Amino acid sequence: MAALARLRLEPDEEERLRSDLSAILEAFERLQGLDTAGVEPTAHVEDFGALLRADEITNPPAGEALVANAPARDGRRFRVPKIIE
Amino acid sequence: MSVPGSPAVSSALHECSVREAAARVRRRQVSSVELTRAALARIEAVEPRVGAFLARCEAEALAAAEAIDRRVAAGDDPGPLGGVPVGVKDNICTAGVRTTAASRILESFVPAYDATVTAKLRHAGAVIVGKLNCDEFAMGSSTENSALGRTRNPWDPERVPGGSSGGSGAAVAARAVHAALGTDTGGSVRLPAAFCGVVGLKPTYGRVSRYGVIAYASSLDQVGPVTRDVADAAVVLEAIAGHDPADSTASPRPVPAYQDGLDAGVRGMRLGLPREYFVEGMQPEVEQAVRAAVRELERLGAVIEEVSLPHTEYAIATYYLIATAEASSNLARYDGVRYGLRVPGQSLGEMYERSRAAGFGAEVKRRIMLGTYALSAGYYDAYYLKAQQVRTLVRRDFERALERCDALLTPVAPTTAFRIGEKVDDPLTMYLSDIMTISVNLAGLPALVVPCGADGAGLPIGLQVIGRHFDEATMLRIGYAHELASDWHRRSPIP
Numbered sequence: 048m049a050a051l052a053r054l055r056l057e058p059d060e061e062e063r064l065r066s067d068l069s070a071i072l073e074a075f076e077r078l079q080g081l082d083t084a085g086v087e088p089t090a091h092v093e094d095f096g097a098l099l100r101a102d103e104i105t106n107p108p109a110g111e112a113l114v115a116n117a118p119a120r121d122g123r124r125f126r127v128p129k130i131i132e
Numbered sequence: 133m134s135v136p137g138s139p140a141v142s143s144a145l146h147e148c149s150v151r152e153a154a155a156r157v158r159r160r161q162v163s164s165v166e167l168t169r170a171a172l173a174r175i176e177a178v179e180p181r182v183g184a185f186l187a188r189c190e191a192e193a194l195a196a197a198e199a200i201d202r203r204v205a206a207g208d209d210p211g212p213l214g215g216v217p218v219g220v221k222d223n224i225c226t227a228g229v230r231t232t233a234a235s236r237i238l239e240s241f242v243p244a245y246d247a248t249v250t251a252k253l254r255h256a257g258a259v260i261v262g263k264l265n266c267d268e269f270a271m272g273s274s275t276e277n278s279a280l281g282r283t284r285n286p287w288d289p290e291r292v293p294g295g296s297s298g299g300s301g302a303a304v305a306a307r308a309v310h311a312a313l314g315t316d317t318g319g320s321v322r323l324p325a326a327f328c329g330v331v332g333l334k335p336t337y338g339r340v341s342r343y344g345v346i347a348y349a350s351s352l353d354q355v356g357p358v359t360r361d362v363a364d365a366a367v368v369l370e371a372i373a374g375h376d377p378a379d380s381t382a383s384p385r386p387v388p389a390y391q392d393g394l395d396a397g398v399r400g401m402r403l404g405l406p407r408e409y410f411v412e413g414m415q416p417e418v419e420q421a422v423r424a425a426v427r428e429l430e431r432l433g434a435v436i437e438e439v440s441l442p443h444t445e446y447a448i449a450t451y452y453l454i455a456t457a458e459a460s461s462n463l464a465r466y467d468g469v470r471y472g473l474r475v476p477g478q479s480l481g482e483m484y485e486r487s488r489a490a491g492f493g494a495e496v497k498r499r500i501m502l503g504t505y506a507l508s509a510g511y512y513d514a515y516y517l518k519a520q521q522v523r524t525l526v527r528r529d530f531e532r533a534l535e536r537c538d539a540l541l542t543p544v545a546p547t548t549a550f551r552i553g554e555k556v557d558d559p560l561t562m563y564l565s566d567i568m569t570i571s572v573n574l575a576g577l578p579a580l581v582v583p584c585g586a587d588g589a590g591l592p593i594g595l596q597v598i599g600r601h602f603d604e605a606t607m608l609r610i611g612y613a614h615e616l617a618s619d620w621h622r623r624s625p626i627p
Binding site: 048049051052053054055056057060063064067068070071072074075077078079081083086087088089090091092093097098100105106109112113114115116117118119125127128129130 | 240241242244245336337338351377380381383384443445446449450452453460464467468469470471472473474476477478479480481482483484485486488489492494497498500501502504505508514515517518519520521522523524525527559560563574575576601
C-alpha cells in the first residue's frame with residue numbers, strides 16, 4: 048500500500064500506521080452493517096451539468112513564475128533523474 | 133478629518149467590526165494605513181501568546197492600504213471591505229506570498245497567482261496582513277498537525293484553537309484581524325469558531341470558488357469567513373461568493389445581498405433539533421448553553437420541533453473514507469518535480485518516495501494511506517463505493533428534515549476546546565471531534581456557528597445553524613436574531 052501511495056516509510060512509522068489503520072478500519076466496519084442495496088452513490092452533491100465556456104486564453108503567460116518554484120531546473124525546464132537507461 | 137494615531141485610538145481600532153472599520157475609512161475618519169498599522173501592532177502584541185500567523189506581509193499590506201487611501205482621496209468607492217485588515221488561511225494561494233498549507237513539502241512555495249477568493253477579497257478592498265496557521269493540508273481538528281507552527285487558544289494557552297482553520301479562529305478572537313478566511317471540509321471553519329468564540333460560516337458546496345485553494349477533498353472543501361459578528365460574516369460571504377469560470381463546481385446562481393433582511397427576525401420560522409445531536413457524553417455546559425439559545429429563539433417567535441437524522445452515526449466513517457480517498461488522489465501531485473520539497477533519489481520513483489516521506493507529516497501520511505486503501509482494487513466497493521452510498525442516505529436525512537424546517541439547530545462539538553496534546557496520539561478520538569460538523573459537508577449544506585455561551589472555565593461554546601442548500605440568508609437571519617439577544621460575541625479573550 049505504501050508503494051501504491053509512493054511513500055517510503057521507516058519501519059517504526061510503518062508499524063504505527065499499521066496499528067492506526069487497522070483500528071480505524073475496524074471502527075469503520077459499522078458501515079458494512081447498513082443495507083445500501085439500490086442506493087445511488089453520491090460523488091458530488093450538486094450537479095450543475097457541464098458548465099462550458101469559450102476556450103480562450105485569459106491568463107497572461109507566466110513562464111518564469113511557473114518554473115520559479117522548481118526544486119531543480121535547467122533554464123525553463125524541470126530537471127529530474129534519468130528515466131530511460 | 134483624520135483620527136490621530138494615539139495609542140488610545142489605535143487600541144480602539146482593532147476592536148472595530150469589518151463594517152465599522154470600512155465605514156470609518158469611507159468617511160475618511162481613519163486611513164487604511166492607520167488601520168493596518170493598528171492591526172500589525174496588535175498582531176505583534178498578541179502573537180507571542182497565540183501564534184496564529186505563519187507569515188505576516190507588512191510591506192504588501194501597507195502598500196495595499198496606501199492604494200486604498202489614494203482611492204478614497206480620489207473619491208472612489210474602496211469597496212465593502214475597503215481598507216480593512218484581514219488574514220487568510222495558509223492553504224489559500226496569495227500571489228507572491230508564500231503559501232504552505234502548513235506543510236514541509238510546500239515550505240518554500242510562492243504561488244504565481246491569487247486564489248479566486250483572494251482576488252475577490254482584494255477587489256472588495258481588503259488588506260491582507262498575513263497567512264494563518266492550520267493543520268497540514270487542512271487535515272485535523274486542532275491545528276496540532278501544522279508542521280510549521282503551534283497555535284494556542286486565545287482563551288487558554290494550554291488548549292487548542294480547534295482545527296483545521298485554527299489560526300483563523302484564534303486571530304479573529306484575539307482581535308488581531310477584523311476577519312479571516314478559513315476552509316471547511318469537515319468542520320474546519322466551524323470548530324475553530326466555536327472553540328475560539330467567534331462567528332464561522334461554511335457556505336453551501338458550490339457557493340464559493342475553490343480555484344487556488346490547495347485541495348484536500350474536492351467534493352467537500354469550501355472556503356468560509358471567520359468574523360466577530362454575524363453581519364460581518366454576511367459582508368465577507370457576499371464578497372467571496374459567486375461563479376468562477378476557473379472552477380466548474382462554483383455555482384452560477386446569483387449571490388444575494390446577504391445583509392438585506394438580516395434583521396427580519398425568526399417569527400414563524402420552523403427550527404429543527406436533530407435528536408441524534410443531543411447525545412449522552414456531551415459536556416453538560418455545552419448542552420445547557422445550546423438549549424438556552426434554542427429557548428431564546430423560541431421566545432423570539434420561532435417554532436421549535438424535534439427531528440431525526442437517523443444516519444448520523446455513520447457519518448464519521450463515511451466522511452473519513454471519502455475525504456481520504458479524495459486526498460490520496462489530490463496529494464499525488466506532490467512529487468518533488470515542479471514545486472515543493474525534493475529529496476534526491478537514484479531513480480524518479482525513489483525521488484518521489486523520499487520527497488513525499490520527508491515532506492508529509494504523520495496525519496497526512498495516515499490519510500493518504502487510508503484513502504489509497506479505500507480506493508484500491510478489491511476494497512473499492514466495500515469502502516469507497518459503500519461510503520458514497522451512505523453519503524446519499526445522510527443527505528436524504530437532511531433533505532427530509534429541511535423539507536419541514538427552515539433550518540436546524542445543533543451544538544458544534546460535544547465539548548469545549550480540549551487540551552494541547554490530549555488527542556493527538558489517538559487519531560480515531562480526534563476524528564470524533566468532528567461528529568457534529570461533518571455531516572453538513574457530506575450533504576453539501578451551509579452552516580453558521582455563533583457564540584452562545586461559555587463553560588465554567590470561561591471557554592466558549594458555539595451554536596450551529598444548518599440551512600437549506602443556497603439558503604445562507606435564512607441561516608444568517610437566525611444567527612443575527614440570536615446575536616441581538618445576547619452579548620457572547622462581545623467577549624474578548626485578550627484585553
